Structure formats: structure tokens, C-alpha cells
Amino acid sequence: MVTEERARRGTARTDGGAIAPETEEKELGDEMWRRRLGALLLRSPPASSSTAPSSCQHRRHHLLLPSEEPLALGRLARLFTSQAGSDGGDTLKPFIAFVLGGPGSGKGTQCTKIASDFGFAHLSAGDLLRHEIASGSEKGELILDIIKEGRIVPSEITVELIRKAMEMSNAKRVLIDGFPRCEENRIAFERIVGTEPDIVVFFDCPEDEMVKRLLSRNQGRVDDNIETIKKRLKVFENLNIPVVDYYSSRGKVHKIKATGTEDEIFDAVRRLFSSLSRRAYDM
Numbered sequence: 001m002v003t004e005e006r007a008r009r010g011t012a013r014t015d016g017g018a019i020a021p022e023t024e025e026k027e028l029g030d031e032m033w034r035r036r037l038g039a040l041l042l043r044s045p046p047a048s049s050s051t052a053p054s055s056c057q058h059r060r061h062h063l064l065l066p067s068e069e070p071l072a073l074g075r076l077a078r079l080f081t082s083q084a085g086s087d088g089g090d091t092l093k094p095f096i097a098f099v100l101g102g103p104g105s106g107k108g109t110q111c112t113k114i115a116s117d118f119g120f121a122h123l124s125a126g127d128l129l130r131h132e133i134a135s136g137s138e139k140g141e142l143i144l145d146i147i148k149e150g151r152i153v154p155s156e157i158t159v160e161l162i163r164k165a166m167e168m169s170n171a172k173r174v175l176i177d178g179f180p181r182c183e184e185n186r187i188a189f190e191r192i193v194g195t196e197p198d199i200v201v202f203f204d205c206p207e208d209e210m211v212k213r214l215l216s217r218n219q220g221r222v223d224d225n226i227e228t229i230k231k232r233l234k235v236f237e238n239l240n241i242p243v244v245d246y247y248s249s250r251g252k253v254h255k256i257k258a259t260g261t262e263d264e265i266f267d268a269v270r271r272l273f274s275s276l277s278r279r280a281y282d283m
């Protein structure tokens, strides 16, 4: 069992950044969404103990589909095989933006603004993992140990949390913040969720600025200390940047300079999200 202290530190952000509802569903309130997400996560069956999860560190790619009742899988298959757009097809596939950047580059801060101004659901991979820690599950204990070390959680765990959150939010536009953190994350998402992002937003921030921000974040996160930050920066360079490069080669990356005030950065973000194709907003 995780201790109460561990659970407190692992709890999802208090600013409601874990899941932001779509604009039209705002009246549900952040708290309601958090409770709905919590209920869903707590209903989840425990990960099979016979299948050791793979991880980016081990670079294994044998990803298993999680055991799920057929109805849910059927619904998911419908969700992600339908293509949205003006071609007369279904409008069920959500518009997906992966949001990347180093630790402390401002992903969460900017995602909150995008969610509010552009009607995107905000799914933060880190917040989903911290929520799992707070649930007191065995999986949560494993996640906490990994996060304290600045390493990356096995992809099956993270992708499954994202998959469930996407399904539950039923949103038409989704920001997936802090994911994929490595090639294995990316491959697991494509394989388990069955789709690719429409765009990738990359917040480009110098290391010294990121360190400064993290050391003054003051949210009680177990990884906001200089030892863990150094490890996270190495992981970012070695594992996350190759994913950005992969999506760059596919023309999907929108790089945003992440220095200056939050509002200055959001001016650039606003320009990007205002210029997205009608596909993002016509659903």
C-alpha cells in the first residue's frame, strides 16, 4: 500500500489540469470530471501479474492489448476507425494534438489555456499517472518509484490510462500533454489506440529556464528536486527528442518558442490553434 503521504504527493494537480472538459460540457465542472475519471480508473482491473510491462529503458516492443470487455473494445474500434472530415464520413475520430517539450517548458500551463479557449479536452499523461499513484494501487507504487527516479513508466500502463480517459471524455478535440515521451510510448499508442496525432506541438525552452521554473514550481511534486530534474533532462534529450524528430520528418511538428511570459507564449499558441484546419473544429 502507498502511504498517505505518497498519495498526497501523487495526487493530480489541484488546478484541474488533469482533464479539462469540452467547452459545451463546462458546466459539469472540473471536480465532477475528476470524480468521473477517478471512478473509471478505480474500476479498472489490475494489470496482469504474469505479463511484465515493457519500458522505454528496456526497449521492448511486445505490447499486449489490455484485457477489456468486448463492448468497450468494440466502441473504441468504432471511435478510431471512423475518419472525421468533410468527406461525408463519420465524425467520430477526435482531433488529437500531442504536446511535447522538456520538463518545465510550460506544457501544462499552455494546455490549460488552450483547453479553455479552444474547447480541447486536456489529458496530461503525468497527471493520469499521479492519479493512479493516489488511488493506492500496486501499479501506483511502481509508478511512484519510476517517477521519483525521473524514468519513464512502461508504455502499456500510460497508454491504457490515456485510452480510458479519451474514451470517457468522448471529446472531439484532445490535447495529450507529456506524451509520447519515447519511441516505445509512440508505438504503443499507435498499436493500442489505433491512431496517430493530427499535430504535435513542441515547446522549445532552454535547459536553464526549465530548471529554474521546476525548482520554483512548489506543488509538492516528488520529481521537482535537482537530482531528479537532471535525470529527467537526460531522458528528455535521449528519448523524447527522437520522437519529436520522428514527427518532424512527417511534417506534424509545430515548434513554439517557450520563453517569455505565459501570455507571450500563448500569443504564438493562439495563432497556431486559430490556424488549424476546419477538421479540428467542424466536428
Ligand SMILES: Nc1ncnc2c1ncn2[C@@H]1O[C@H](COP(=O)(O)OP(=O)(O)OP(=O)(O)O)[C@@H](O)[C@H]1O
Residues within 6 Å of the ligand: 101, 102, 103, 104, 105, 106, 107, 108, 109, 110, 126, 178, 213, 214, 216, 217, 218, 258, 259, 260, 261, 262, 263, 265
Ligand atoms: N512562461 C513562463 N514563465 C515563467 N514561469 C512559467 C512559464 N510557464 C510556466 N511557468 C511555470 O513553470 C512551472 C512549470 O510549468 P508547467 O508545469 O506548465 O511545465 P510542464 O512542461 O508541464 O512541466 P512537467 O513536464 O514537469 O509537467 C510552473 O510553476 C509554471 O507556473
Ligand SMILES: Nc1ccn([C@H]2C[C@H](O)[C@@H](COP(=O)(O)O)O2)c(=O)n1
Residues within 6 Å of the ligand: 103, 125, 126, 127, 129, 147, 150, 151, 152, 153, 154, 158, 177, 178, 179, 180, 181, 185, 223, 232
Ligand atoms: N508519457 C509519460 C509521461 C510522464 N511520465 C512520467 C515520467 C515523468 O517524469 C513524470 C511526470 O510527467 P509530467 O507531469 O512531467 O508530464 O511522469 C511517463 O513515464 N510517461
Ligand SMILES: [Mg+2]
Residues within 6 Å of the ligand: 107, 108, 109, 124, 126, 178
Ligand atoms: Mg506538466
